[in-house]
Every structure is written in C-alpha cells, then in structure tokens.
Amino acid sequence: MADPIRPLIAGNWKMHGTGADLPELKRIANGVDGTKSDSPYDAVICTPATLIDRAVRTVVGSPLAIGGQDCHHAEKGAHTGDVSPAMLVEAGASYVIVGHSERRADHGESDADVLGKANGAHAAGMTAIVCVGETREEREAGRAEDVVDGQLAWSVPEDARPDDTVIAYEPVWAIGTGLTPSMHDIETMHDHMRMQLKQRFGSSGARFRLLYGGSVKPANAADIFAISSVDGALIGGASLKSDDFLAICAAMPAR
Numbered sequence: 062m063a064d065p066i067r068p069l070i071a072g073n074w075k076m077h078g079t080g081a082d083l084p085e086l087k088r089i090a091n092g093v094d095g096t097k098s099d100s101p102y103d104a105v106i107c108t109p110a111t112l113i114d115r116a117v118r119t120v121v122g123s124p125l126a127i128g129g130q131d132c133h134h135a136e137k138g139a140h141t142g143d144v145s146p147a148m149l150v151e152a153g154a155s156y157v158i159v160g161h162s163e164r165r166a167d168h169g170e171s172d173a174d175v176l177g178k179a180n181g182a183h184a185a186g187m188t189a190i191v192c193v194g195e196t197r198e199e200r201e202a203g204r205a206e207d208v209v210d211g212q213l214a215w216s217v218p219e220d221a222r223p224d225d226t227v228i229a230y231e232p233v234w235a236i237g238t239g240l241t242p243s244m245h246d247i248e249t250m251h252d253h254m255r256m257q258l259k260q261r262f263g264s265s266g267a268r269f270r271l272l273y274g275g276s277v278k279p280a281n282a283a284d285i286f287a288i289s290s291v292d293g294a295l296i297g298g299a300s301l302k303s304d305d306f307l308a309i310c311a312a313m314p315a316r
C-alpha cells in the first residue's frame with residue numbers, strides 16, 4: 062500500500078496581522094507538534110506580505126512554515142503594488158495561497174490568472190495552495206462539481222506535482238459564515254476532486270493534498286479530519302488565535 066498522505070494544516074490570516082500578533086504566532090509555533098521530521102502533519106501560517114520576514118524570524122527552529130496569500134506571476138517588472146514569488150521566497154515564504162475566492166471576487170482573478178500565479182510560485186520554488194469552490198447559487202443550481210472541475214482544470218498547472226501543489230476546496234458560502242457543508246457533501250466533493258486529479262495526472266493524482274476550508278473550528282475539526290479524502294484544512298478566522306489553531310491541529314488523527 063502507498064504511504065499515507067501527510068496532512069497539511071494551513072492558516073490564512075487574510076488582512077489581519079501586525080507586529081502585535083507575533084507573540085500569538087510564536088505560541089502557534091511552539092504548540093505545533095514535534096519536529097519537521099516527526100510531526101504527524103505539516104503546518105503553515107500564511108501572513109500578510111508585510112509580516113512574512115518577521116514571522117519567519119519569530120518561528121525559526123519550529124516546524125511551522127510561513128506562507129504568502131497571493132503573488133504576481135512574474136519574477137519582477139513594472140507592476141505597481143504587486144509582490145513577486147521571488148520576493149516572497151526571499152522573505153522566507155515556502156507556500157503561497159493562489160486563487161482564494163476573496164481574490165477571485167475582489168480583484169476579478171480568472172482561472173488563467175490563478176494558473177499564472179501557481180506557475181510563478183513553482184518557478185520560485187514555493188508550494189502553491191490553489192483554492193477552488195462554488196458559490197451558494199452554484200451549489201443550489203446543482204453545479205458545484207462542474208464549477209470545481211473547471212477551476213481545477215484551468216487553474217492547476219499541467220506539470221503540477223503533489224510536492225509543489227496543494228488543492229484547497231473552499232465553498233465560498235462557508236467562508237467566514239459559520240456554515241459548513243454536511244460531512245457527506247465534503248466527502249463527496251473531495252472524492253470527486255480526487256477522481257478528477259487521478260484522471261488528469263495518473264498515479265500522482267492520488268497524492269495531491271486536498272484541504273477543506275470554510276468555517277473550520279475546534280468544534281468541527283475532528284469530524285472533518287475523519288473524512289479519509291480530507292488531507293488537512295485551510296483555516297481563516299480560527300488561525301488567528303493560537304488556542305483555536307492548536308486545538309484544530311490536535312484534532313488531526315495519526316495516519
């Protein structure tokens with residue numbers, strides 16, 4: 062039997078986090094299990110770009126990685142206000158979220174844009190966390206799988222590998238609302254995504270980490286992690302508080 066997939070527990074601080082939050086980040090780093098080699102999961106907090114450098118210095122020596130929340134596709138150039146993948150790497154990021162629904166909505170990012178960002182992240186040596194997920198209207202219209210299929214097909218690079226690409230399924234209507242899909246609906250979508258990835262990538266499609274995101278809390282983490290096709294979580298609000306984030310980490314069973 063193939064080795065089990067190593068889970069990833071990822072926090073997305075969104076537009077929260079200043080120097081005042083570094084002690085909280087330190088508590089997360091101190092509480093994340095084990096060392097890099099023996100912990101039962103990988104953990105990363107994706108901070109605002111302005112905090113990455115200080116965050117990396119705050120967590121040094123711990124198993125906690127630091128990531129960004131977006132990047133430009135190019136290494137450098139005349140793109141006022143943008144941050145390149147190489148800049149994130151220089152600051153110490155090893156992961157970057159691309160295609161979060163808030164960026165797709167607030168900045169009109171298309172699948173093609175997200176694809177470019179994922180490629181840029183890979184070229185710079187980062188792991189891209191590619192976000193997909195349907196809106197409430199799309200789910201109610203019975204189109205959730207179609208929407209996710211399209212996002213997977215057009216925003217995940219052709220040469221993506223399980224060690225440089227993570228997929229996060231985040232139903233838009235579950236983000237920051239306290240609502241989650243039923244455990245059955247999460248399982249159905251994750252099984253579906255797994256099938257799509259296997260069709261496209263062959264045996265490596267079975268090895269991509271599939272995270273669930275959207276109102277993950279200490280109270281529901283154990284149920285979500287009990288779903289065998291869920292390989293971790295992408296956590297917004299609950300990643301800002303060390304007690305909550307560490308309680309979610311503690312709910313990850315050994316695999």
Ligand SMILES: O=C(CO)COP(=O)(O)O
Nearest residue numbers: 073236237275276297298
């Ligand atoms: O968008 C999310 C993570 O990227 C989820 O946010 P919440 O956990 O606050 O619902």
